Amino acid sequence: MRPWLLKETNYGAVKERCYEVAVLPLGATEPHALHLPYGMDTFEGDLIGERICEAAWQRGAKVMLLPTLPYGTQTNQRGFPFAMNINPSTLGAVIADLVESLVQQGIVKIVLLNSHGGNEVKSILRELFGKSPAKLFLSNWYQIFQDVYHEIFQEPDDHAGEMETSLALAFLPELVARKADGALAADEGRKAKTRFEAVNRGWVSITRPWRFLTTNAGAGNPHAATAEKGRRLMDLLVERLAGFLVELSAAPVDERFPY
Numbered sequence: 001m002r003p004w005l006l007k008e009t010n011y012g013a014v015k016e017r018c019y020e021v022a023v024l025p026l027g028a029t030e031p032h033a034l035h036l037p038y039g040m041d042t043f044e045g046d047l048i049g050e051r052i053c054e055a056a057w058q059r060g061a062k063v064m065l066l067p068t069l070p071y072g073t074q075t076n077q078r079g080f081p082f083a084m085n086i087n088p089s090t091l092g093a094v095i096a097d098l099v100e101s102l103v104q105q106g107i108v109k110i111v112l113l114n115s116h117g118g119n120e121v122k123s124i125l126r127e128l129f130g131k132s133p134a135k136l137f138l139s140n141w142y143q144i145f146q147d148v149y150h151e152i153f154q155e156p157d158d159h160a161g162e163m164e165t166s167l168a169l170a171f172l173p174e175l176v177a178r179k180a181d182g183a184l185a186a187d188e189g190r191k192a193k194t195r196f197e198a199v200n201r202g203w204v205s206i207t208r209p210w211r212f213l214t215t216n217a218g219a220g221n222p223h224a225a226t227a228e229k230g231r232r233l234m235d236l237l238v239e240r241l242a243g244f245l246v247e248l249s250a251a252p253v254d255e256r257f258p259y
């Protein structure tokens with residue numbers, strides 16, 4: 001029984017302890033190309049959340065990992081079956097309610113650990129700022145290793161490509177679909193260009209319709225993925241985020257927090 005993992009621990013253990021920090025992972029339910037599970041982003045929230053909280057707890061952090069929210073914003077994946085959407089405004093309302101549940105018991109240091117690019121989480125921090133006593137922090141974990149990305153991976157990954165597939169091979173190998181010859185049951189994850197250069201070059205942005213962007217819901221070539229790359233990435237995520245949780249747990253919430 002791990003006292004830092006809410007879905008597993010019990011009231012008897014919790015009432016004996018005090019907690020300083022709560023971590024809420026945000027997942028999604030959406031197709032991940034032809035070879036990864038619909039729950040990939042939710043599994044990532046569990047896997048990364050558990051490893052960073054365990055490492056932080058062992059270093060003295062008073063941290064609690066909440067269950068991963070299994071749904072996210074999927075409006076632009078609507079062309080695919082079982083892309084289970086909750087709108088940005090609904091997601092904001094759900095997070096605000098969960099934050100309030102923590103604040104009313106005195107936990108104000110809250111970390112949102114987001115696995116899904118479609119979740120617009122920063123706007124929720126802005127909306128609650130000044131309204132709630134909560135001190136909210138956001139990590140889109142898939143964006144925190146760009147400086148070393150190409151030391152580990154060959155191909156860029158938008159969705160279900162080399163990076164995510166490597167995590168799946170390392171931690172969920174039984175859920176990665178393969179062909180009879182052992183190769184990944186995936187295509188090349190090619191992305192289509194729009195008819196507008198300004199959009200293709202990032203001068204103007206859109207919400208991309210994934211049915212036209214991709215061939216089979218994957219964006220990024222997964223075929224160079226290995227379990228070893230997935231383990232290296234996980235070590236890096238733990239190194240970068242567990243230390244933060246330790247510092248956050250020990251930090252007093254004073255007038256100038258977090259400065």
Ligand SMILES: [Zn+2]
Pocket residue numbers: 032040041115116159160164
């Ligand atoms: Zn994903």
